[in-house]
Amino acid sequence: MTAQEINDRIQNTFADSVLEFNDTVLQPYLKINPAKFYEVCQYLRDNEDMDFNFLNSVSGVDYGEDLGVVYHLYSMTRKHKIVLKVILPRENPQVSSIADLWRTADWHEREVYDLFGVVFLNHPNLRRILLPDDWEGYPLRKDYVQPETYNGIPVLHPDMRGDSK
Numbered sequence: 001m002t003a004q005e006i007n008d009r010i011q012n013t014f015a016d017s018v019l020e021f022n023d024t025v026l027q028p029y030l031k032i033n034p035a036k037f038y039e040v041c042q043y044l045r046d047n048e049d050m051d052f053n054f055l056n057s058v059s060g061v062d063y064g065e066d067l068g069v070v071y072h073l074y075s076m077t078r079k080h081k082i083v084l085k086v087i088l089p090r091e092n093p094q095v096s097s098i099a100d101l102w103r104t105a106d107w108h109e110r111e112v113y114d115l116f117g118v119v120f121l122n123h124p125n126l127r128r129i130l131l132p133d134d135w136e137g138y139p140l141r142k143d144y145v146q147p148e149t150y151n152g153i154p155v156l157h158p159d160m161r162g163d164s165k
Helices: 003-013 034-046 105-116
Strands: 018-022 029-032 054-062 066-074 081-089 094-096 119-121
Touching: 003 018, 003 029, 003 034, 029 034, 034 081, 034 094, 054 105, 081 094, 105 119
Parallel strands: 029 081, 094 119
Antiparallel strands: 018 029, 054 066, 066 081
16 A cells, blocks of 8 residues: 555545645655544554554654654555654643554653653653653753753763863
8 A cells, every 4th residue: 555545544534634744755654633643543553454563663853843753654464654743842742652552652652751751641651761760851852951960970971071171
């Protein structure tokens, strides 16, 4: 199934769910309305013709004014793929978790939460996965300011700070 056919099926099944479709890029993508995201994912997994049985990756993106989450889906049985994007407001970014649809989303979503601050609603165990629980901020956001120390320990080696100390 082509990306265009996948887009057409989603458009026909979920009115106003696709905010943008682009199949002129190397990895065709659909920008999905965050309010419809879970329903679309469930359809992509459960529909016999779609059969997206593999979630390859979940990535966070800082677009400047907004944050995004990018999902790479693949059907091992049908041999087709699609990328889904969800754009979220920088303040209070929230989207439904899909960890109950694809178990691999559990840790991927925790990583995006840890590094970008995106809250995945109904996630079974949303907590930091890479950084300590008391770490402040989200290191992969463009406006993140690296602390000099954490619990009295220098965060960066002096040679990496860019200062002349």
